[in-house]
Amino acid sequence: MSLTSGRRWFVGILAAATVAPGLPALAQKPLNVVTSFSILADLVREIAGDTVRIQALVGPDADAHGYAPTPGDARSVAAADLVVVNGLGFDGWAEKLVRASGFKGRLVVASQGLATIRAQAHGHSHGHSHGHGRAAVDPHVWQDPLRVRQIVASLADELAALDPSRADAYRARAGAFGRQLAELDSWIMSELAPIPAARRKIVTSHDAFAYFEARYGVDFKAPRGVNLDGEPSAGDVARLIREIRREKVRIVFLENVSSPRLIEQIARESGAQMGGRLFTDALSGPDGPAPTYLALMRHNVVRLRDAMLAE
Ligand SMILES: [Zn+2]
Structure with a gap:
């Protein structure tokens, strides 16, 4: 394509x-x-x-x-x-x-x-x-x-x-x-600066955020590893749901490259809210919100910031 x-x-x-x-x-x-x-x-x-x-x-x-x-x-x-x-x-x-x-x-x-x-x-x-x-x-x-x-x-x-x-x-x-x-990096720092440490917790479909986490200090959890292959076991999903409740993670995000089914189940069973869609491993099409790398990062950061600050 x-x-x-x-x-x-x-x-x-x-x-x-x-x-x-x-x-x-x-x-x-x-x-x-x-x-x-x-x-x-x-x-x-x-x-x-x-x-x-x-x-x-x-x-x-x-x-x-x-x-x-x-x-x-x-x-x-x-x-x-x-x-x-x-x-x-x-x-x-x-x-x-x-x-x-x-x-x-x-x-x-x-x-x-x-x-x-x-x-x-x-x-x-x-x-x-x-x-x-x-x-x-x-x-x-x-x-x-x-x-x-x-x-x-x-x-x-x-x-x-x-x-x-x-x-x-x-x-x-x-x-x-x-x-x-470099300006994008400074902007992300300033957008996330007001978020208290206890709220810097997000769940996504797969582990795609280690570099974001290391740079910007947001804790990401996911039911799937760094690849999207295979299904996590029922035990792994149950463990993640317990962790979400224990650590009071409030927001769960869909990703544009994976099916919403598992993440919707996790939101339902953990009581977390759905925070919308993040663009992780691919751009959107030209008419979507993330048709370029810069737009992708800005879109994700605004969604993450709003979710972590929401009451
Ligand atoms: Zn990935």
Whole structure:
């Protein structure tokens, strides 16, 4: 599925067609970039605008954890100049697809070089894990805008190496976007500052918030681990419900990438309220509330803040 509108693709092609005379046509051919999921596609778009073609294999509101690539995805990857995946087990299928497709371009693992955080032991608060709670690194690095700023700087270098004629423009746009990410980080700090410690507790569908938690001091619990695969056991769900009651967690959130059934059951049985929908692992469509990374983070933070402050 493509994030870019047909019109935008067209503009890119037209821009490429109106090259300055004397320059080799090859240098002006727009780069073909494929990303595993929608948030990475938006980061590339922020850096490169309409000068590249961008395709996200997993599009808006879709779950990338358990995605099964199609033959069309293999063709897209084989034709790409640059493939960007998240890594850390989030989109292992994409790395396999790159190896199987005959891809000859440049593969970038966005999370490479970032400081990572281990996921919490699941369903237990006494320091060990078993069942689906095996210790794992949380792959959701984009929940921290400062880590995203590092990713953006690396992606700008990759794009600049692939198209030196636009290197300055890529680096300038990446720098400007990096400043917006730093502003986003300060804004989140100030939005959450008035919330008392006892209210900084939220339940979501799966463990997607370790980086947000570490940066902004909000305690997240979830019935599912860092992946959306498998069903939590009845015992794990019952334990979480007891924990919600004991710790007086008041708000439970849906996620745009998972079914609402389990989280609605948990709200019903724990007495917590439903706090609306968070955009965790995917953007919304263009007409939704989170069509870009910046909009996604602002949407989530406003929902989280309002839920934690509500009487
Ligand atoms: Zn996830």
